[in-house]
Amino acid sequence: MNINPEILESGEMSQSTKLTAGLDMERRGTIFRRLMRDRAALFGFIIVLIFVTLAVLAPLIAPHNPAAQHLNERLVSPNLTFPLGTDHLGRCQLSRLLFGAQISLGSAIIASLMALGIGVCVGVLTGYFGGWVDTILMRIVDLILAFPLLVLALAITGIIGISMISVLIGIVSVWWASYARIVRSLVLSVRERPFIEAARATGASPFKIITRHVLPNVITPVIVLATLEMGNLILAVAGLSFLNLGVQSPTPEWGAMLNEGRLFLRRAPQLMIYPGLMISLTVLGFNLLGDGLRDALDPRQR
Amino acid sequence: MKRYVFIRILSIIPLWLGISILAFVLSNFAPGDPATVIAHRLFDAPPSEEQIAAIRREYHLDDPLPVRYARWLALAVQGDLGISFRTKEPVLKELTTHFPATLQIAFLALIIALIIALPLGVLSAVRHRSWLDHTARVGALIGASLPSYWLGYLLILLFAVALGWLPVAGCESATGAILPSITLSIGMAATLTRLTRSSLLEILGEDFIRTARAKGLAERVVICRHALKGALIPVLTMTGIAFGHLLGGAVIVEGIFAWQGIGFLLVNSIYDRDYPMIQGFVLFMGLIFTLLSLVVDLLYLWLDPRIRFAKERYTGL
Numbered sequence: 001m002n003i004n005p006e007i008l009e010s011g012e013m014s015q016s017t018k019l020t021a022g023l024d025m026e027r028r029g030t031i032f033r034r035l036m037r038d039r040a041a042l043f044g045f046i047i048v049l050i051f052v053t054l055a056v057l058a059p060l061i062a063p064h065n066p067a068a069q070h071l072n073e074r075l076v077s078p079n080l081t082f083p084l085g086t087d088h089l090g091r092c093q094l095s096r097l098l099f100g101a102q103i104s105l106g107s108a109i110i111a112s113l114m115a116l117g118i119g120v121c122v123g124v125l126t127g128y129f130g131g132w133v134d135t136i137l138m139r140i141v142d143l144i145l146a147f148p149l150l151v152l153a154l155a156i157t158g159i160i161g162i163s164m165i166s167v168l169i170g171i172v173s174v175w176w177a178s179y180a181r182i183v184r185s186l187v188l189s190v191r192e193r194p195f196i197e198a199a200r201a202t203g204a205s206p207f208k209i210i211t212r213h214v215l216p217n218v219i220t221p222v223i224v225l226a227t228l229e230m231g232n233l234i235l236a237v238a239g240l241s242f243l244n245l246g247v248q249s250p251t252p253e254w255g256a257m258l259n260e261g262r263l264f265l266r267r268a269p270q271l272m273i274y275p276g277l278m279i280s281l282t283v284l285g286f287n288l289l290g291d292g293l294r295d296a297l298d299p300r301q302r
Numbered sequence: 303m304k305r306y307v308f309i310r311i312l313s314i315i316p317l318w319l320g321i322s323i324l325a326f327v328l329s330n331f332a333p334g335d336p337a338t339v340i341a342h343r344l345f346d347a348p349p350s351e352e353q354i355a356a357i358r359r360e361y362h363l364d365d366p367l368p369v370r371y372a373r374w375l376a377l378a379v380q381g382d383l384g385i386s387f388r389t390k391e392p393v394l395k396e397l398t399t400h401f402p403a404t405l406q407i408a409f410l411a412l413i414i415a416l417i418i419a420l421p422l423g424v425l426s427a428v429r430h431r432s433w434l435d436h437t438a439r440v441g442a443l444i445g446a447s448l449p450s451y452w453l454g455y456l457l458i459l460l461f462a463v464a465l466g467w468l469p470v471a472g473c474e475s476a477t478g479a480i481l482p483s484i485t486l487s488i489g490m491a492a493t494l495t496r497l498t499r500s501s502l503l504e505i506l507g508e509d510f511i512r513t514a515r516a517k518g519l520a521e522r523v524v525i526c527r528h529a530l531k532g533a534l535i536p537v538l539t540m541t542g543i544a545f546g547h548l549l550g551g552a553v554i555v556e557g558i559f560a561w562q563g564i565g566f567l568l569v570n571s572i573y574d575r576d577y578p579m580i581q582g583f584v585l586f587m588g589l590i591f592t593l594l595s596l597v598v599d600l601l602y603l604w605l606d607p608r609i610r611f612a613k614e615r616y617t618g619l
Contacts, residue, residue: 040440143320146592147584148550151568155584158572159332235449239554242451243569255451262455262558269459276452284447291443 031220034296041292047285051278055101064092066099067250075268087257087271088264089250096252097278103247104254105282107168108234114172115233116226119179124210124218126180127187137180144177150236157245164253167246171236175229182225186218224297228290231283238279254279307600314596321588322378326371329581337363339577343387378585384578388571393582397564401586404556404563408548410483412541415490420537423498427533428525430503438495445492450551454485454558482559486551490544497540502533535605542598546591 035041054061063083070090078085084093122141126134144152157170190196191214199209238255240246247253249260254275261271332339337358341349344357358364362373377383383393426435461468461481469478505511506529514524553565560566564583571579 040443139316139320142317143324146317146321146588146595148547148587148591151550151553151587152584154553154568154572155580156328156331158568158580159328159577161333231447238449239451242449243554243557243572245572258449258452258455265455265459266463272452272455272459276449276455279449279452280444280447283449284444287443287447 031293031296035292038292038295040288041296044285044288044290044292047281048289051101051105051282051285054098055105058095058098058102062092062095062098064095066091066095066252068092075264075271084274085268085270087260088268091250093271093274096257097254097274100252100254100257100275101278101282103164103251104234104238104241104279107164107246108230108237111168111171111175111237112226112230112233114168115175116179116222118172118176120183120218120222122176122180123183124187124214127184128191128206128210128214134184138184141177141181144174145181147174149174149178150239153236154240154243154245157240162245162248164241164246167237167240170240171233175233175236178229179222179225183218183222186221187214190214190217221297224290224293227286227293230286230290234279234283234286307603310599310603311596314592317592318589321592322375322585323371325581325585325588326374328584329577330367332575332577337361339575340387383582383585386571386576386579388574388576388579393578396567396579397582397586400562400564400567403561404549404552404565407479407482407486407555407561407563408545408552410479411486411490411548412545414483414487415494415544416541418487418491419494419498423495423537424502424525424530426495426499427502427506435499438499442492442495445488445495448488450485450489450555451558453488454481454555457481457485458558478559478561482552482555482561485558486548486555489551490548494537494540494544498533498537501536502529505529505533535602538605539598539602542594542601546594549590550587 063081068091070086070092072090073082073086074088074090076082076086076090082092082094084097087093087096122137126137153170153174155170156173157166160166160169196209196213199213204212237246238253238258241253241255242259244256244259247256249256257275258272258279261268261273261275264271330336337354338349340361341354341357345353349357362370365373381394383397385391386393386396389396422438422441426438429435458481468481506525511524511529514528515521519528552561552563553568555561556563556565557569564586568580568583570576571583
């Protein structure tokens with residue numbers, strides 16, 4: 001299993017200090033150029049771009065309706081009509097993989113945005129203002145991070161019931177905590193810098209200081225963080241669907257397809273192999289990209 | 303120093319209270335009227351109104367939430383976590399009978415991960431920017447990207463179906479633990495490789511290493527005697543945290559191999575809407591996980607005096 005949040009916290013030399021190394025806005029151009037010179041990161045970016053394009057274009061390029069059953073052509077091997085063959089109900093495997101990208105990627109992106117939204121709000125609020133709000137919210141964060149994230153998400157999903165919505169609720173209600181903790185430490189380090197003091201001296205309101213000065217200075221590391229976590233979120237969404245807690249048949253989703261395919265492990269191993277390959281490639285793409293972004297921010301650790 | 307250790311140990315108490323509140327509140331999010339749900343699970347025939355009312359009285363479901371929490375906690379402290387809907391056995395008994403199996407594959411996975419990660423990470427750092435370093439970097443990234451629930455089936459396909467070397471599933475034989483452990487270990491091996499590498503690289507850039515080299519010590523001595531000592535501290539503490547995550551990762555992996563651990567138990571309880579069991583699992587997992595991080599913290603403190611002084615200053619002791 002992946003353990004990014006904890007590594008971010010303690011393992012790889014205190015992520016927040018590393019991330020703040022690239023805080024200054026004027027350095028963004030350099031960061032981008034450095035990123036483009038990193039072949040691995042560029043490769044990751046291309047993978048991500050390809051999968052996002054495939055997901056968006058799925059209705060146009062998929063040869064069949066992903067739910068249409070061709071009962072006379074069950075478990076057929078690849079041919080001209082079915083480029084990747086069919087599953088146990090005679091559904092076009094390629095079309096299901098393409099439409100599956102929409103759901104797998106889409107829900108991971110939604111989960112990421114929601115968790116980020118909550119995490120950034122909580123992180124900024126607690127980091128900038130401190131006080132009892134900080135104490136209470138951080139105790140809640142500690143509490144959530146006292147569990148392996150996926151396990152708690154799994155338990156929450158399991159209790160509220162089986163559906164894609166409850167998978168998203170389960171994941172978001174756990175994942176925001178790791179973002180909040182890191183954003184808070186970023187804000188803490190920005191808060192003490194002279195330009196914030198200067199802004200405060202000119203009588204700017206806290207709202208203005210946060211939106212004009214604090215947020216722009218934490219946004220770059222937050223983007224890196226979000227990219228690095230995207231892979232884990234895709235794994236989590238597909239993992240919960242694999243356990244049959246998310247979408248229900250006939251909706252195509254990579255994790256759920258893997259789960260259906262495993263029943264035909266001996267007769268048609270490709271039904272299990274393809275969706276897994278899709279998940280792995282997408283996750284690899286995001287990991288390469290996120291890794292490159294982090295290195296571009298802090299070139300010391302190459 | 304002693305005081306810091308004392309405070310750190312005591313700090314687990316509010317965290318445990320929080321975990322118990324979380325576990326209790328969570329089960330209240332279950333859809334449907336709890337009395338009806340329980341009645342349905344206890345009687346095979348659809349329950350009558352009186353039976354539901356009787357359950358409501360027996361379980362004190364009309365009491366306010368804090369009162370019910372206090373009552374539940376009082377029982378939980380004595381080891382009474384309720385009865386599983388599914389198996390009709392005490393929840394705690396189910397958890398403790400399934401836990402050793404999970405512990406077994408998590409422990410094996412940790413050993414496999416360390417056997418892969420330590421040599422690879424050290425070599426990558428020593429031969430920084432060599433082909434080996436680059437290959438290991440790519441390998442670690444791929445390893446971290448593979449979903450365990452896919453890797454597991456690939457391994458089954460390879461070792462059990464194609465080669466016929468290992469049993470596909472079950473706890474009957476000792477070899478049955480091998481595939482789940484390997485599946486579980488790959489992601490961890492990837493993480494630990496990268497951590498070992500970056501940690502050793504950082505140490506190798508420090509002044510005392512330059513001094514050691516300037517003294518004319520052999521590179522092997524510099525690495526083994528001087529650098530590794532410091533570099534392995536973060537790896538060691540990470541290993542503790544990693545172990546907790548392996549226990550969590552086992553939840554998905556166990557299902558693939560029908561390995562009868564607590565993960566298998568949890569997933570089946572979810573399918574069967576066995577709320578007392580899920581609640582018990584959350585409590586159990588939370589306690590184990592926080593206990594592990596306490597041990598890791600204290601170990602770190604004992605191993606790295608720099609941290610010790612920093613923390614003493616920080617807490618003003």
